[in-house]
Amino acid sequence: MIKQINHRKFKIILFAAIFIFAAVSISEILIEPSGYIRPDYPKEDIMSILEKTTLSEEDYKELFYQTGLGKTAIDELMNKSDGKSEIIKFQEIFFRDNDVLCEPIGIITSQESIVNDEGKPMYGFNFAPYENGYVLITKATHSLGWRHGHAAIITDAERGETLEAVILGTNTMFQNINKWRVYPSFMMLKLKDTSQETLDEIAKFAKNNLNDVPYGLFVGLLSSKNPVPEKLKSTQCSHLVWYPFMQSGYDVDYDGSWLVTPKDIANSDLFEVVQIYGVDPEEIWP
Secondary structure (H helix, E strand, O other), X not given: OHHHHHHHHHHHHHHHHHHHHHHHHHHHHHHHHHHOOOOOOOOOOOHHHHOOOOOOHHHHHHHHHHHOEOHHHHHHHHOOOOHHHHHHHHHHHHOOOOEEEEEEOOOOEEEEEEEOOOOOEOOOOOOOOOOOOOEEEEOOEEEOXXXXXXXXEEEEOOOOEEEEOOOOOOEOEEEEHHHHHXXXXXXXXXXXXXXXXXXXXXXXXXXXXXXOOEEOOOEOOOEOOOOOOOOOOOEOHHHHXXXXXXXXXXXXXXXXXXXXXXXXXXXXXXXXXXXXXXXXOOOOOO
């Protein structure tokens, strides 16, 4: 009798495990296409816009939809001698088809990468001009059917250095910004109406105070992000980005809830879009 009960319990547990595994696997497959989007509208001739002396808001919007470049990036490139040809190159890449591979990078986490014909990760796009304090977001990572994405802050633009909480089991660390060119979805953001001096200070605070902090999977899950602690004991990728801005009085969490995510930061009204790639210009993270 006891053996029959134990056998029944084992079958129930086994069935539950198989059901959970199948449900998670299906949800992972279903969300993968939402992580990268190629424009579903025609590529237009934008040279007539680039030849203008002064651009209107409609011109900037058209260029954004055609190149993924926001007003700040367009203005900076237009001031360069070869800026117009660079913008045309951004357009070509913006409309290009990519092969994308999804691979596990942790026990429960997967990541999508742009790959070449041999299935090896490759750089898929070029960066718009960037500065200290700019924020990077991607949708490329997901865990157990949740597309949480990843976030970073540029701490040293001249060196191409970002600060990131990469994955569970590692402390925050400096990374090379070029790793982001492999992601099939990408957003570069900067604070609106803010001087570069302010952004430099925010980046400096992050660089000097937030490196080598333990990864905290449950930061914002089991403990509130408010009130803001004077010193971080643990963090996760979007919390790491949110924290230095909050220290300067900018709450870049869109919904202000107890948990800040890359999606919250991407939708913050305090940011302007410098560049996007592989996401919908109409709504970069709905």
